[in-house]
Amino acid sequence: MRPLPPFEQPLMEALGLVLCEDVVSPVSLPGFDNSAMDGYAVQAADLAGASRENPIALPVVGEIAAGRAEPIVVTPGTTVRIMTGAPMPRGADSVVPVEWTDGGAARVHIAQQPSLGASVRHAGEDLQAGDKVMDRDTVLGPRQIAVLAAVGRARVTVRPRPRVVVVSTGAELREPGTRLGDGQIYDSNSYTLAAAARQAGAVVYRVGIVDDDPKKIMDTLSDQLVRADLVITSGGVSKGVYDVVKEVLTKLGTIDFPEVAMQPGKPQGFGVMGDDEVPIFTLPGNPVSAYVSFEVFVRPALRKLMGAMPYRRQTVQGVVLDGFSSPAGRRQFVRASATSGDQGWMASTVGGHGSHLLGGLSRSNALIVVPEDVTSVRAGDQAELWLLDEETG
Numbered sequence: 475m476r477p478l479p480p481f482e483q484p485l486m487e488a489l490g491l492v493l494c495e496d497v498v499s500p501v502s503l504p505g506f507d508n509s510a511m512d513g514y515a516v517q518a519a520d521l522a523g524a525s526r527e528n529p530i531a532l533p534v535v536g537e538i539a540a541g542r543a544e545p546i547v548v549t550p551g552t553t554v555r556i557m558t559g560a561p562m563p564r565g566a567d568s569v570v571p572v573e574w575t576d577g578g579a580a581r582v583h584i585a586q587q588p589s590l591g592a593s594v595r596h597a598g599e600d601l602q603a604g605d606k607v608m609d610r611d612t613v614l615g616p617r618q619i620a621v622l623a624a625v626g627r628a629r630v631t632v633r634p635r636p637r638v639v640v641v642s643t644g645a646e647l648r649e650p651g652t653r654l655g656d657g658q659i660y661d662s663n664s665y666t667l668a669a670a671a672r673q674a675g676a677v678v679y680r681v682g683i684v685d686d687d688p689k690k691i692m693d694t695l696s697d698q699l700v701r702a703d704l705v706i707t708s709g710g711v712s713k714g715v716y717d718v719v720k721e722v723l724t725k726l727g728t729i730d731f732p733e734v735a736m737q738p739g740k741p742q743g744f745g746v747m748g749d750d751e752v753p754i755f756t757l758p759g760n761p762v763s764a765y766v767s768f769e770v771f772v773r774p775a776l777r778k779l780m781g782a783m784p785y786r787r788q789t790v791q792g793v794v795l796d797g798f799s800s801p802a803g804r805r806q807f808v809r810a811s812a813t814s815g816d817q818g819w820m821a822s823t824v825g826g827h828g829s830h831l832l833g834g835l836s837r838s839n840a841l842i843v844v845p846e847d848v849t850s851v852r853a854g855d856q857a858e859l860w861l862l863d864e865e866t867g
């Protein structure tokens with residue numbers, strides 16, 4: 475699986491994406507000497523000895539607002555009213571803030587001498603034309619977008635959002651908003667996975683429900699391939715008579731269906747489909763298994779397609795507040811509610827451990843990771859916590 479080929483995007487569309495060029499600034503910042511204060515541009519030497527008791531009066535020979543380039547010169551013994559961000563007039567070396575003055579328009583009384591150069595922001599003090607301001611592979615967030623805009627970039631070269639097709643398999647599934655018949659349940663997985671993929675930066679096509687019918691699954695997946703950079707299915711990968719996803723995909727692609735030593739999320743599938751070798755994850759159907767599998771396998775894969783390498787999940791160490799047992803030989807991901815306070819991170823389990831138990835999922839914001847060789851976690855034990863809801867734009 476390789477990162478998607480880069481293309482040029484308008485700056486705002488690049489939010490959350492990975493930069494694919496080194497950015498060199500064509501301009502200096504600031505671009506010109508300008509005032510840091512609303513006040514008066516002066517020659518500091520004119521104000522020697524100025525005090526509240528004995529202010530020095532200067533004639534105001536003009537005014538410069540931000541955005542104006544007035545051809546005014548501050549000669550000795552004169553001043554120009556100036557606003558924050560306005561270009562410094564020739565001749566002036568310092569700015570007196572309006573608070574040190576009586577605010578006069580034609581003539582101003584100044585009660586304090588500024589130090590030489592005070593409140594002047596110098597051309598190029600922030601960065602120089604020709605400076606490299608950003609490295610390729612940077613993930614573009616608000617702070618990076620700020621710098622790109624400030625140096626005048628309207629478009630940047632980034633890797634695109636992966637197009638992700640999400641399919642739920644299962645004859646028992648119905649769309650939310652419709653009536654359930656006997657034995658039927660609402661399809662939550664396609665929503666879970668679509669939401670998670672979109673939040674991770676993908677453009678998502680939620681195809682929804684396909685029956686456990688090999689031909690229907692085959693036709694749907696073949697049809698969807700044209701618009702997919704990645705396909706995610708859920709359900710039908712265990713040992714049931716109607717778990718037909720494996721059978722179909724063996725014909726459509728080169729896919730492995732391993733059992734992974736984790737809980738939830740034991741039955742998994744990953745491989746490539748079609749002539750373009752589109753990657754596909756076949757996640758287990760149990761709702762919590764599907765979600766945890768997304769976090770463990772799909773999120774890093776999306777980041778790789780987007781070019782962010784290597785993917786490093788933010789994890790913290792925290793104290794587990796309630797004890798539980800954990801299966802031997804499987805890495806367990808336990809949904810939890812985590813908070814950080816004076817004592818560091820603390821986590822309580824929510825909603826039970828069964829991979830069908832969805833009720834508590836909405837109250838969780840973390841996963842407690844229990845290593846394969848640990849079979850019991852006691853209240854007060856330290857554990858690794860995965861903080862969920864990482865946003866990438």
Ligand SMILES: Nc1nc2c(c(=O)[nH]1)N[C@H]1C(S)=C(S)[C@@H](COP(=O)(O)OP(=O)(O)OC[C@H]3O[C@@H](n4cnc5c(N)ncnc54)[C@H](O)[C@@H]3O)O[C@H]1N2
Nearest residue numbers: 642644661662663709710711712713717740758759760763
């Ligand atoms: N004999 C065995 N049975 C099972 C094993 C096993 O090792 N041997 N593994 C269990 C584990 S662990 C898991 S996880 C599940 C995986 O099942 P499948 O991937 O085959 O998924 P399904 O059978 O289609 O569904 C399982 C379960 O999840 C519900 N489901 C499915 N899709 C959705 C959806 N889109 N939205 C909400 N809920 C969904 C489905 O109704 C089933 O209850 O297999 C165990 N069995």
Ligand code: MOO
Nearest residue numbers: 738739740763829
């Ligand atoms: O591995 Mo299954 O995903 O535990 O329920």
Ligand SMILES: [Mg+2]
Nearest residue numbers: 710712714717
């Ligand atoms: Mg099954």
